[in-house]
Amino acid sequence: MTSMSHVVLARKYRPRSFEQMVGQAHVVQALTNALSSGRLHHAYLFTGTRGIGKTTVSRILAKSLNCTGADGAGGVTAHPCGVCQACTEIDADRFIDYIELDAASNRSIDEIRELIERAAYKPSVGRYKVFMIDEAHQLTKDAFNALLKTLEEPPDYLKFVLATTDPEKMLPTVLSRCLQFNLRPMAPEVVHEHLAQVLATEGVAAEAGALRLLARAARGSMRDALSLTDQAIAYGAGTLREDGVRAMLGTVDRSHAASLVQALAGHDGAGVLATVAALRQLGLSGAGTLEEMAALLQQMAIEQAVPGALDDTDPDTAGARALAAALAPDETQLLYGIVVHGRAELSLLSDEYAALTMVLLRLLAFPPAGAAPLAAVAPRAAPLVAAPREARSTAPARPPVPLRPSAGPATAAAPAAPVRSAAPAAVPMAALAAGVPTAQEPPPWLDEELPAEDSPADSGRSASPDDARTDGEPPARRTVPVTPPVPALQATALGDQWAATVRPLLAAGSVTALVRELALQAELLAVAPRAEGGRRWRLRVERETLRNPALAAKLGVALQDALGEATEVDVEAGVALDSIARRDGAAREAAQQQAEQLIRSDPVVLALMAQFDTARIVPGSIKPLAATSGDTKAPPP
Numbered sequence: 001m002t003s004m005s006h007v008v009l010a011r012k013y014r015p016r017s018f019e020q021m022v023g024q025a026h027v028v029q030a031l032t033n034a035l036s037s038g039r040l041h042h043a044y045l046f047t048g049t050r051g052i053g054k055t056t057v058s059r060i061l062a063k064s065l066n067c068t069g070a071d072g073a074g075g076v077t078a079h080p081c082g083v084c085q086a087c088t089e090i091d092a093d094r095f096i097d098y099i100e101l102d103a104a105s106n107r108s109i110d111e112i113r114e115l116i117e118r119a120a121y122k123p124s125v126g127r128y129k130v131f132m133i134d135e136a137h138q139l140t141k142d143a144f145n146a147l148l149k150t151l152e153e154p155p156d157y158l159k160f161v162l163a164t165t166d167p168e169k170m171l172p173t174v175l176s177r178c179l180q181f182n183l184r185p186m187a188p189e190v191v192h193e194h195l196a197q198v199l200a201t202e203g204v205a206a207e208a209g210a211l212r213l214l215a216r217a218a219r220g221s222m223r224d225a226l227s228l229t230d231q232a233i234a235y236g237a238g239t240l241r242e243d244g245v246r247a248m249l250g251t252v253d254r255s256h257a258a259s260l261v262q263a264l265a266g267h268d269g270a271g272v273l274a275t276v277a278a279l280r281q282l283g284l285s286g287a288g289t290l291e292e293m294a295a296l297l298q299q300m301a302i303e304q305a306v307p308g309a310l311d312d313t314d315p316d317t318a319g320a321r322a323l324a325a326a327l328a329p330d331e332t333q334l335l336y337g338i339v340v341h342g343r344a345e346l347s348l349l350s351d352e353y354a355a356l357t358m359v360l361l362r363l364l365a366f367p368p369a370g371a372a373p374l375a376a377v378a379p380r381a382a383p384l385v386a387a388p389r390e391a392r393s394t395a396p397a398r399p400p401v402p403l404r405p406s407a408g409p410a411t412a413a414a415p416a417a418p419v420r421s422a423a424p425a426a427v428p429m430a431a432l433a434a435g436v437p438t439a440q441e442p443p444p445w446l447d448e449e450l451p452a453e454d455s456p457a458d459s460g461r462s463a464s465p466d467d468a469r470t471d472g473e474p475p476a477r478r479t480v481p482v483t484p485p486v487p488a489l490q491a492t493a494l495g496d497q498w499a500a501t502v503r504p505l506l507a508a509g510s511v512t513a514l515v516r517e518l519a520l521q522a523e524l525l526a527v528a529p530r531a532e533g534g535r536r537w538r539l540r541v542e543r544e545t546l547r548n549p550a551l552a553a554k555l556g557v558a559l560q561d562a563l564g565e566a567t568e569v570d571v572e573a574g575v576a577l578d579s580i581a582r583r584d585g586a587a588r589e590a591a592q593q594q595a596e597q598l599i600r601s602d603p604v605v606l607a608l609m610a611q612f613d614t615a616r617i618v619p620g621s622i623k624p625l626a627a628t629s630g631d632t633k634a635p636p637p
């Protein structure tokens, strides 16, 4: 152990002047200029992630405002002396006129009232009273409002410093009264360099690899970097070795990340499984693995884009260069995306390594570079959505499960086009052995009967199998079962007029539920002038409950208010062929079809379906992201 093992580096090396602040040159320069030229604002806001130096810069600012210089004759300065009463006491956290309030724990109106009461008194010893409110976004609304008054007209001797990790949550009225500075996360190289200087000063031997790991783990915060370094020195009994730091941080050895990328580059599923098994054996973290892979892939991408740009003194560079040549740039990007997004999935499964395997094998679900993804798998994908037409017509009431790759002639006729080399194709079954049924036995939940669609609006469109054939798509695309005939939606000009008139009323919420239902379900048959002035709107609606004269009268009043003319509404019985409800239903169905179409042509899905004989898409299980709510007409038949 060295003599410094008890020293807390983060405190010892906390910057005490603007010159010592690392990596925030833009903020330092702006503040220095303002202080030097005497252009002082009364409220400052420092934003940035935790541990980035918001409190530090606030203290330096407080010293700058209150420093009297070594001789006691100095004024406001950008270079506080560090020896006067104000400087030393602020550094020691006991200057009576500098008050830090942590809004995370003192967020109520009472705390702010107390602060504001203290603001009424002139500074006791300093030139300025400086109130620093950390995590200011956590103040309650009342507290903010109480503060606002003081912020608007502060006494000359009072300066506010607000700090927040989340400026979006600050009231705009507060933001507008503050001079805002955004502190940026530091690049790992900057942190690395600073750590090297600190450790040289401390006389602690450190391997470059150890510093690189610490700098990366600090995620842009110098405070975190120094705290981690403290821990690492304790962990390594006074020295910083790469393996020790790696063990302390739980960082996965670069070699594991490299062999995973190597295996994925070679589409070697077995290699992926073997490496994941080794990680499990060693108890190395799945998240750490993905992080290390992301770092490696990022280096690879840099090498691919700008050869030679990587740091040659970094021992990881050689490995990244070699792999950069093994993986195509677009696959590198793809894998990076998969790895970064996959991190969130690890917590979803109780078995982290199974989840890790799944994330990694996702790359193998994509065809190798250069292959035409759709053409390669289409022959096998098509039968997956095919159901023999006879089967449907003889059993029209059967719920929609036609995506089963039946042993019918369509499947037999389709050539088995391999997605890629055979080896990886066999892998996912082994990888997913936990909890996923084998290829011979379809998962039971896929055989459950699905509830039949009963909405006439939804089923009207694909009622006729013959209609379905005219658009040139293979019959396999039509998966909605045939149901008793309901005339198809026929969009009319009157329907357009009705929708354009009524939708604003509905959107404004100016009609009650049943009137709304009448407006939605009805078809407009005619609009005719009345002898006594105004117009009569003739509607047709099927449901008897909606053919209530009181509802029609209420709808008439709503229309009258909206149109500004006398309005009468008549309702007759009959099937509404062009109602807003049917239009919306058709739009929903079109969106659904489009979503299913997208899913069916998605290369990942196609590749998965090609690999898993039992894979099926259950119609209706796919939901479009946003339902179309506009006045969309039915898609062309």
Ligand SMILES: [Zn+2]
Binding pocket: 066, 067, 068, 069, 070, 080, 081, 082, 083, 084, 085, 086, 087, 088
């Ligand atoms: Zn001073």
